[in-house]
Amino acid sequence: xxxxxxxxxxxLASLPLLTALVAFSPLQADGLDPKVQASEAQRxxxxxxxxxxxxxxxxxxxxxxxxxxISEDGYGLTNxxxxxxxxxVMKCGLPNGEIYDAVIVGEDKDGxxxxxxxxxxxxxxxxxxxxxxxxxxxxxxxxxxAMGNPFSLSTDLTPTVTFGMVxxxxxxxxxxxxxIQVDTSINPGNSGGPLYxxxxxxxxxxxxxxxxxxxxxxxxxxxxxxxxxxKNSFGHLRSGLAIxxxxxxALFLSEAEEGxxxxxxxxxxxxxxxxxxxxEAGDQLVSFDGKPISSGNQLANNLGTYPKGWRVPMVFRRExxxxxxxxxxxxxxxxxxxxxxxxxxxxxKKKPAPKPQKPSKxxxxxxxxxxxxxxxxxxxxxxxxxxxxxCERLLSAFKKQAGDFSKVQGDWTIKAEGTxxxxxxxxxxxxxxxxxxxxxxxxxRGNIDGIDYSLxxxxxxxxxxxxxxxxxxxxxxxxxxxxxxxxALGDKGGFREFGHGGIEPxxxxxxxxxxxxxxxxxxxxxxxxxxxxxxxxxxxxxxxxGTLLGLEMTIDREEDPCExxxxxxxxxxxxxxPSTIEVWCxxxxxxxxxVTEFKQExxx
Numbered sequence: 001x002x003x004x005x006x007x008x009x010x011x012l013a014s015l016p017l018l019t020a021l022v023a024f025s026p027l028q029a030d031g032l033d034p035k036v037q038a039s040e041a042q043r044x045x046x047x048x049x050x051x052x053x054x055x056x057x058x059x060x061x062x063x064x065x066x067x068x069x070i071s072e073d074g075y076g077l078t079n080x081x082x083x084x085x086x087x088x089v090m091k092c093g094l095p096n097g098e099i100y101d102a103v104i105v106g107e108d109k110d111g112x113x114x115x116x117x118x119x120x121x122x123x124x125x126x127x128x129x130x131x132x133x134x135x136x137x138x139x140x141x142x143x144x145x146a147m148g149n150p151f152s153l154s155t156d157l158t159p160t161v162t163f164g165m166v167x168x169x170x171x172x173x174x175x176x177x178x179x180i181q182v183d184t185s186i187n188p189g190n191s192g193g194p195l196y197x198x199x200x201x202x203x204x205x206x207x208x209x210x211x212x213x214x215x216x217x218x219x220x221x222x223x224x225x226x227x228x229x230x231k232n233s234f235g236h237l238r239s240g241l242a243i244x245x246x247x248x249x250a251l252f253l254s255e256a257e258e259g260x261x262x263x264x265x266x267x268x269x270x271x272x273x274x275x276x277x278x279x280e281a282g283d284q285l286v287s288f289d290g291k292p293i294s295s296g297n298q299l300a301n302n303l304g305t306y307p308k309g310w311r312v313p314m315v316f317r318r319e320x321x322x323x324x325x326x327x328x329x330x331x332x333x334x335x336x337x338x339x340x341x342x343x344x345x346x347x348x349k350k351k352p353a354p355k356p357q358k359p360s361k362x363x364x365x366x367x368x369x370x371x372x373x374x375x376x377x378x379x380x381x382x383x384x385x386x387x388x389x390x391c392e393r394l395l396s397a398f399k400k401q402a403g404d405f406s407k408v409q410g411d412w413t414i415k416a417e418g419t420x421x422x423x424x425x426x427x428x429x430x431x432x433x434x435x436x437x438x439x440x441x442x443x444x445r446g447n448i449d450g451i452d453y454s455l456x457x458x459x460x461x462x463x464x465x466x467x468x469x470x471x472x473x474x475x476x477x478x479x480x481x482x483x484x485x486x487x488a489l490g491d492k493g494g495f496r497e498f499g500h501g502g503i504e505p506x507x508x509x510x511x512x513x514x515x516x517x518x519x520x521x522x523x524x525x526x527x528x529x530x531x532x533x534x535x536x537x538x539x540x541x542x543x544x545x546g547t548l549l550g551l552e553m554t555i556d557r558e559e560d561p562c563e564x565x566x567x568x569x570x571x572x573x574x575x576x577x578p579s580t581i582e583v584w585c586x587x588x589x590x591x592x593x594x595v596t597e598f599k600q601e602x603x604x
Contacts (some may be wrong), residue, residue, distance in 0.1 A: 013241055044200075046145070047161050050399055051095050052128035054147045054159040055118075057082050057192060058091040058099075066148030066159070066193030067092065067116065068202060072126040074100075074118035075238070075439065077230065078192030079207050080107055083114040088374045088383070093157040094128075096181045097143060097311040101370040106237030107183045107382040110303075112176055112207050114192075115237035117386070119370065119525070133201025135169075135226035136181055142166040146184045146206055147226050148193030148223075159193070162186070170301055179223040179302025180204045184220035191433050193225040203227050235503025235526070236307055240386035242379060244331035246306040246312075248274050252285060252296040263292050265356060266316075273332035275561060286315040286326070301432055308335035309538075312503050313518040328516040330507060381499070390500040394526050395490065397546030402487075403575035408600035409433070409488040414480070416581065416593035421472065426448035429477070431604060432485045444477040448591075457481045459493075467535070467555050472586035474562030475535075479553045482537055483564070486530070494532055501527030506540045506549055507583055509565055509589070525549055525579065547576075560586035572598060 032040075055067030055076055065082030066490045076092070083090065083104055092102045099119065103345050106115040118127060132527040138144075144166050147159040150307045154160055164184030168491070171179040180195065186206050195204035204224030220593045234245050249272030254261040269275050285293050289312040293299050306312065311332050318325045350357040377384040421426065435443030436456045455477045456462070467473045485493030506516050507523035525540040537553040547569065554561040568579035577598045 001235065005386075023478055024330065030603070042092070043145075046196075046200050048220075050130060050145075050196055051147065051159060051161075051192070053130040054193065056149050056154055056159070057086070057162075058093065058094040059086045062183075063093070063149050063152040063189070065152065066206070067131045068147075068192075068194035069118065069127045069170045070132065070202065070320060071093075071129050074102075074280070075105070075129045075489060076102070076118060077194075078116060079205065080109050080112045080114045081118055081298040082192040083107075086369045088376060089234070090116070091372050092116070095158050098387045101372060103374040103383065104376075105383050106240050106243070108233055108237065108243040108245075110176075111229065111233070111243070112223065113205060113225060113233070114206070115234075119373075120142045127368065130196070130202040131200065132227055132231070133197055133199070133203045135178075135180060135203045135228045138166055138169050138197065138203055138226075140166055140168055143198050144180075144182050144184050144197045144224075145198070146182070146186055146190060146193060146205070146224075147196070148186075148190035148206065150185075150187035150189040152189055167221070170226075172297070176207060176223070176230045177301050178226045179208070180220045180226055182224060184222060186224075190222075190595045193255055194420060201386060205230065226305075232305055232310075233307050233502075237502075238384040238386070239390045239500040239502045240381050240388075241500075241502055242382045244335045245304055246281075246308045246310060246335055248272065248303065249334050250274055250329065251463040252281065252299050253303070254295045254297070259539060262295055262301055272334055273560075274314075274329075277329040277331055278327065279314070279331075280318070282317075282318070286317055286319045288312065288314055303333075306333055307502070308333060309501075311497070317343070323354065328518070330515075330518050338437050345576045360383065364487050384499070387499050389499070390530065394500060394528065394541060394546060398541060398548065401576060402548065403571070405487040405575060405600075406489075406601055407604040410601040411435075412484055412601070413597065413599040414581075414593075414595060415597040416595045418591060418593040419589075420591045422589075423449065425591075427591070429480060431481055439448050442481060444481050446477065455481075460533070460589050464555060468562075470590075472585060472588070473583055473590045474560055475553055476562060476583055476590070477556050478535065479537070479551060479557070479562045479564055482530070482532055482535075482553065486539065493542055495530040496533075497529065497531035497536075499529055501529035502540060503543075504525065504540070506569070508549065509584065515587070524548070562581070573600075575600075 005069050010324045032189040052068040053457045055069060056063045057065045057078055065078060067076045067078035068079055068593040073554050088100050088104045090437050093099050100118045102116050102118045104114055144164060147221055147332040148158055162185040164182055166180060168181035170180045190206050193206050194202050195206055197203050200304055206224045233243050249268045250419050252264050252267040253267045254262045255265050266279060266281050266283045269279060287293055288302055291302060311330055313328055315328045316330050373385050374383055375384060375385040377560050381387050412434050414429045416427045430445045432443045434440055440459050441456060443456055448470050455469055457478050469477055472593050493497040503524050505525050506523045508521055526543055528539040530537045535553060535555055537551055539551050540549045542549055548566055552561050552563050565582040566578035569576045570579055579595050
């Protein structure tokens with residue numbers, strides 16, 4: 001009893017103090033600090049701002065995952081493991097309560113990303129979309145916000161919103177690279193949905209979680225595929241391509257000596273573009289595409305974000321008894337699939353193309369009209385319909401800029417002064433429509449630095465060495481024949497393959513011998529890929545106006561291709577023609593030609 005009396009007395013004695021504390025507390029009558037209220041209001045406003053772009057992906061009449069619209073014309077992002085089971089044609093719901101038809105456009109199976117296209121109810125209607133952010137600016141401790149349809153709860157198409165902290169950046173795992181790790185609640189059904197920063201910018205696509213033993217509940221570790229990784233591949237995705245990720249063709253290991261920082265060293269290397277550029281076992285990698293490299297894991301994480309075929313600069317250091325050499329090289333990234341790996345003789349293995357598979361049944365609803373927009377063509381195209389659209393758009397811009405070459409399908413003559421193998425020389429090249437021995441087939445004939453050469457480009461019995469004439473050029477004559485066919489006839493010029501190749505870096509040659517500082521002159525160019533007589537060629541176009549910047553033709557993929565760069569264009573008879581043609585093979589300039597005459601004739 002005495003204890004109770006004492007406690008009551010103490011409580012009564014404390015009342016004035018408690019009253020004073022309340023009086024001076026920042027808490028107001030409603031119980032919240034104004035700063036907290038403002039922060040909450042800001043967060044609610046943010047949710048309302050970005051929520052309309054959230055997608056609920058359907059299959060078989062059920063919500064199976066999430067996504068996000070990223071453009072006003074209805075392009076959206078989701079996971080490959082979400083969109084893949086739909087068979088390419090699906091239904092997508094938005095928070096406005098509407099259900100839209102949609103198709104797969106491009107796919108990145110290794111990166112678990114799918115680009116899809118939603119179709120508006122009325123032609124010209126615009127979609128709400130998310131603004132893309134910069135995931136390289138994300139730091140551990142930043143707040144993040146996820147939206148999606150966990151456990152298919154969003155039956156009214158309004159996404160579930162979760163809020164949490166960024167736990168780590170540039171993570172790799174779950175077969176994807178450069179992920180943002182979050183403790184933001186992400187559960188089954190959130191797959192493919194957006195991860196936002198607190199400015200409402202899209203910084204990632206939610207793709208993987210760590211589950212408890214039951215396999216259905218997130219235990220606090222979620223991974224979101226960084227939006228910057230997707231940006232690298234977006235040109236390929238929009239072109240309807242099936243993306244393959246890149247490798248260097250070398251094994252890198254981290255080495256550390258006591259009291260010194262770890263080094264990333266080439267442990268082994270296979271025949272590849274990197275080895276042709278001079279990279280050897282024992283070399284220390286300093287940077288990759290302008291990013292300093294401190295470990296083999298960091299390199300693997302960065303490398304996993306690039307598509308096969310990109311060219312990126314690398315800086316490495318080589319130490320020997322005499323000196324330490326530091327070099328910058330430009331490397332074509334090879335693929336990671338089995339055909340890129342060497343066999344027991346060191347030769348690249350080839351595997352047969354997979355047989356086309358019938359798509360599974362699409363989601364509920366009448367989608368017969370939509371299916372015309374989905375034309376898979378494995379293994380190259382996830383949807384060749386959209387590849388054709390992108391190709392037509394690019395070539396239309398090119399024709400508008402370059403003029404009409406369809407009326408000059410006959411003989412072409414190029415006369416030039418300049419340097420060949422570093423020496424002043426005159427050159428004459430004739431591309432004859434019917435100059436071969438049979439009187440029907442084409443012939444390329446020319447004199448380069450006083451030496452005569454000729455090539456029948458369609459003669460199947462000739463050696464590969466003949467196709468590479470003049471020696472050291474990588475195949476200049478064959479490349480110029482393809483240039484003639486491309487300009488005058490387009491996709492009717494005898495090409496077995498002809499399609500848009502997405503976006504790739506292009507590096508115009510620098511004046512003089514020093515070709516380093518690649519990043520300073522890099523252009524992200526649009527690409528057209530062709531193949532003629534088994535010889536693949538890439539055509540690079542300016543993203544600004546469609547100007548043809550150059551081409552890269554590969555006769556033997558174990559050797560350096562022929563690279564041609566066009567510049568200093570001027571108009572001749574209503575057609576834009578280059579005044580400067582520069583030819584490279586590997587690290588060596590074969591010729592720099594100043595065109596003095598470019599004569600074009602109609603077909604006879």
